[in-house]
Amino acid sequence: MFSGLKIALVFVVLAAAGGGLFYVKQLQSNLEIARLNNAKLETAVETSEKSIALLKEDNLRLNALSDQLQADLQKAEEYGDNLRNRLRELDLVQDAIRDSKDLEGRMNGATAKLWRELEAATGGDGSTPLPNWLQSETRSGDQDSNTDREDNSTDSSSTKTN
Amino acid sequence: MKEFTAEHGELAYVVLSMKDYENLAINIADLRRYIEQQTEIIVYYEEAVKPDTDSTTDK
Numbered sequence: 001m002f003s004g005l006k007i008a009l010v011f012v013v014l015a016a017a018g019g020g021l022f023y024v025k026q027l028q029s030n031l032e033i034a035r036l037n038n039a040k041l042e043t044a045v046e047t048s049e050k051s052i053a054l055l056k057e058d059n060l061r062l063n064a065l066s067d068q069l070q071a072d073l074q075k076a077e078e079y080g081d082n083l084r085n086r087l088r089e090l091d092l093v094q095d096a097i098r099d100s101k102d103l104e105g106r107m108n109g110a111t112a113k114l115w116r117e118l119e120a121a122t123g124g125d126g127s128t129p130l131p132n133w134l135q136s137e138t139r140s141g142d143q144d145s146n147t148d149r150e151d152n153s154t155d156s157s158s159t160k161t162n
Numbered sequence: 163m164k165e166f167t168a169e170h171g172e173l174a175y176v177v178l179s180m181k182d183y184e185n186l187a188i189n190i191a192d193l194r195r196y197i198e199q200q201t202e203i204i205v206y207y208e209e210a211v212k213p214d215t216d217s218t219t220d221k
Binding site: 062065066068069072073076077079080083084087092093096107114117118121122131 | 166169180183184187188190191192193194195197198199201202203205206209210
């Protein structure tokens with residue numbers, strides 16, 4: 001009877017040892033999986049942090065670009081605003097009656113300048129030479145009324161006639 | 163006038179009232195504004211989608 005009990009006891013001990021060994025192996029396996037998962041998560045966190053840093057950087061860059069765009073869009077309105085103010089201040093009918101030649105020169109000069117600037121704004125170099133008839137278009141008005149005239153070529157004092 | 167006809171041939175006059183001239187000038191100014199603003203917007207998008215060489219090399 002005792003020998004049967006002993007055998008049963010040995011079986012129980014062996015089973016407990018086997019179970020323990022299995023449990024430890026299982027734990028080791030789980031631990032290894034957890035380690036691998038942890039490494040993956042660390043990589044994921046690192047990638048996420050890099051992405052966030054990149055997004056922040058992009059956000060700053062786009063904000064700066066946006067500000068620049070707003071300033072440029074505002075700047076593009078300047079010409080029209082200035083023109084409207086000028087036209088409000090001037091009385092072109094009176095100017096024409098007072099000194100038509102002067103007004104003609106100013107109009108031609110301003111138009112030539114505007115066309116050149118439009119040419120430059122659409123990809124050209126804006127250096128189209130003025131037509132001969134405009135270069136030789138002289139005026140007899142006073143120099144002070146020369147503000148709308150093109151700076152470099154429509155002033156009769158500085159242009160050449162052919 | 164002689165030089166104008168020499169360059170362009172026939173001479174023709176187009177008459178505008180001062181108000182119409184002002185409107186024409188303002189409309190041309192609006193066109194110019196539109197062209198310039200579109201150009202700026204295109205430049206903005208070109209800059210915005212341009213890859214950042216410093217950060218892409220870090221990846």
